[in-house]
Amino acid sequence: MKIGILGGGMCGLVAANALAGEHDVVMFEKMPFLGGCLASYHIDDYWIERYYHHCFSGDEQLFTLIRELGLWDKLEWREGSTGYFSGGTLYPLTTPLQILRWPELSFIDKVKLVSLTFRAKKTDLLSLDDIPAETYILEHLGPRIYSSFFEPLLRSKFGKNRSKVSAAWLISRIAIRSNRGVSGEHLGYLNGGFHQIIDKLEKSIINKGGIIHQQTPVTSLSRNDAHWEINGERVDVVLSTIPPTELATLAGITMPDIPYQGAACMTMGIERDVCKGVYWINMKDEGPYGAVVAHTNFVPKERYGEHIVYLASYFSGSVPVRLDQKMRDDFCSRFSLQEKDIHWSRMAIDPWAGPIYTTGYRSLIPAYEKHGIYLAGMFSEENYPERSMEGSIRAGTHIAQRIREKVH
Ligand SMILES: Cc1cc2nc3c(=O)[nH]c(=O)nc-3n(C[C@H](O)[C@H](O)[C@H](O)COP(=O)(O)OP(=O)(O)OC[C@H]3O[C@@H](n4cnc5c(N)ncnc54)[C@H](O)[C@@H]3O)c2cc1C
Incomplete structure (x- = not known):
């Protein structure tokens, strides 16, 4: 056939x-x-994903495929640190001490967040499909945790569609991303890409x-x-x-x-680390990108001979005009980088980057x-x-x- x-x-x-x-x-x-x-992308002598990628410890079929293709010895596990950019300041939020010191939430709020993380793994996702994530968080954790923590996350991932997203999506993300130790989340990468x-x-x-x-x-x-x-x-x-x-x-x-959203993601090779060693930064401050993903704060920069950073955004409809220039300008001014320190940049745009889990x-x-x-x-x-x-x-x-x- x-x-x-x-x-x-x-x-x-x-x-x-x-x-x-x-x-x-x-x-x-x-x-x-x-x-x-x-x-x-093939940049000089290395390959780098057009969109940031890592894998998770439960990705069994991916591991089977990697084994079948003879790539098993390339799979490596690394710590993925996280941070929040808010009020013009980057707060690393990886170690328990950094989280405890974070000024945006009270101690009680942080305890509530941790307890949600533990509950997430046991929650029946089907029952959450019809409940908006926003409603779920407001009911279970209150408005301060929503506006300081979850609203920026939902905005960076779904933009204007964030209020339509289901609690099933949110809770599944929390469950999958709670595989962490004191120095960060355990994430997988394939050495060489x-x-x-x-x-x-x-x-x-x-x-x-x-x-x-x-x-x-x-x-x-x-x-x-x-x-x-x-x-x-x-x-x-x-x-x-x-x-x-x-x-x-x-x-x-x-x-x-099925409702889809687009992704516009800028990848840059830059001279120095401007992300304080943090891999994944969620932007609470509004701007032309919702997250900064510093690949070389996850995978050693020596493999590339330069630092690699993604500026990630999602969109519905059409891509904002001159988005690439707006992203570069914004990143340089917020993260104190000079244009001359950007070795190269490429913009990837996919209008079908993923379903919106309404x-x-x-x-x-x-x-x-x-x-x-x-x-x-x-x-x-x-x-x-x-x-x-x-x-x-x-x-x-x-x-x-x-x-x-x-x-x-
Ligand atoms: C920004 C971003 C970050 C991500 N990060 C991660 C991550 O860290 N970890 C993870 O596990 N997953 C991640 N993913 C998700 C993962 O990459 C995808 O789920 C997976 O690669 C999807 O594969 P697919 O074949 O189902 O769909 P697609 O990759 O969308 O493949 C569909 C293909 O069809 C082609 N096509 C479309 N229309 C036509 C047509 N008319 N004719 C011919 N060809 C057509 C497209 O060009 C495309 O190549 C990420 C995705 C994005 C966008």
Whole structure:
């Protein structure tokens, strides 16, 4: 059987790798590179993700994949420190002492926060799908903790959509991010970059006879008797890993209208660390980015010969005008950096960077088959209530198994 796969991100690549060899696989990727949200830049002699990435201790399928691809010895565990930027000051908030000294919350508020962290792991997420995160926090922890701690977090992640986000998303994030010691959160990274996974998957698919078309957006998908035509190319089976709304438009079919948001992320190579050694900084002060992610305060800068920082923002609709210049200017002035200390900068923009986990989101998750098309990706069950590399690997593996069982 000839299987056409829409999208060359993690989900599409994992599914293609599982099906190639047994079936004729042809993949269509709109960008001139593979990896989707996990694609990387090649800067001089190193690779760096276009969007900051790390993995978590529970990412079992990711670890299985890393082992299968012969990359296990590259997986390393590091401490991810955090901080808050508020009132023009960066507060490192990693060690118990730093947290105790943080002036924005009282001691009682901090105790309440810690107790929520412990409860989060045991909370039934399904029951929280219809409750707004804002309502949940206001009810359980009160307005000061909401406005000082959670509102900036939600704003940096969902912008204007923050009041629509469900408590299921928030509590799942708290649960997953509470794997920490006294010097920070335990986070995983692949020495040399996650691009190695994408690279190895691509080679494996091609070795098994699969065909990958890059820079080939799918613009039409239609049914022709028992076959399908993707951009006019005939296939027997279609797997779509692209956003359901995009699929609906190009195929002229109905799909659940899953709300997505875009990400605009600037990556910079800079001369010195201006983040006080902190990896992840949430911006309470409003600006053109909601978080600063200092990659080289997580992975040693010696590997790159310079410091690497991401300025992260999410958007709905269109990207604000001149966002890249606004980000650079703002970062230089807030973090006391001079333009001459920026070696290079690149802007990555993806209007489909992730679903917005609004209340009632769960009921929107599409079935694995609709209109005779197989569906898996960021929008799948496995990526609820937060999308991740792990979720897309699970979704890709699941859908490949399903196709294998049904198609001979
Ligand atoms: C800013 C950011 C930070 C993240 N950080 C982490 C992290 O730290 N840890 C973690 O586990 N996960 C993280 N993620 C999430 C993770 O990267 C994604 O969940 C995962 O890579 C999604 O893979 P996917 O294949 O499902 O979707 P995508 O990566 O979106 O792949 C879909 C592919 O389809 C292509 N496509 C779309 N339309 C068409 C078309 N019409 N024709 C052809 N091709 C098309 C796209 O170009 C893309 O390559 C992050 C994501 C972002 C955006």
